[in-house]
Amino acid sequence: MRARGGGLFVGAPTAESGIGILLEALQIFPGARVEILRRQDDVHGRMRSAAYLVLPSLSYDGEPPRALVEAFACGLPVIASRLAGLAELIEPGRNGLLFDPGSARELARRLAWAEAFPEKMRQMGQCAQADYHARFVADWGWQRLYGERRKNGGRPLS
Numbered sequence: 001m002r003a004r005g006g007g008l009f010v011g012a013p014t015a016e017s018g019i020g021i022l023l024e025a026l027q028i029f030p031g032a033r034v035e036i037l038r039r040q041d042d043v044h045g046r047m048r049s050a051a052y053l054v055l056p057s058l059s060y061d062g063e064p065p066r067a068l069v070e071a072f073a074c075g076l077p078v079i080a081s082r083l084a085g086l087a088e089l090i091e092p093g094r095n096g097l098l099f100d101p102g103s104a105r106e107l108a109r110r111l112a113w114a115e116a117f118p119e120k121m122r123q124m125g126q127c128a129q130a131d132y133h134a135r136f137v138a139d140w141g142w143q144r145l146y147g148e149r150r151k152n153g154g155r156p157l158s
Contacts, residue, residue, distance in 0.1 A: 005051050006051055009037065009055075010038075016057065018057050022107065029109075034111070039066075047070060051118060057083060064085070065086075075128060079110045080096060081100070082098040
């Protein structure tokens with residue numbers, strides 16, 4: 001199995017996505033390699049070879065970002081803005097890293113840390129994948145089972 005390397009940004013190049021903050025952070029710490037992808041690109045294939053996902057978002061709408069859920073599913077830790085909803089999903093040092101929204105300097109420090117400690121990032125990726133199964137797959141399975149029971153008139157499935 002090939003070692004993972006570099007970061008990944010998935011999204012539209014809009015102000016809300018935080019792409020400007022990411023580009024500024026990459027100027028501060030040019031040692032980071034972060035590939036920028038649009039949603040329609042081969043996101044899953046690239047997630048399987050990246051070391052981390054960067055979510056420098058400046059706003060949060062309440063739903064977990066699709067890229068975060070996909071990253072966790074692929075065993076990819078996430079470096080994200082410390083926004084209310086994201087901070088509830090990302091436990092710093094366990095399944096990713098957080099930085100203050102809009103702080104390119106702090107994001108650059110997180111990128112430098114991620115590049116300096118690839119084994120720690122790999123371990124965080126394992127935790128991220130476990131969280132994916134616990135938070136999203138288990139919840140989906142319960143909702144699916146509950147929905148099937150409702151279709152069956154509330155009777156247990158046989």
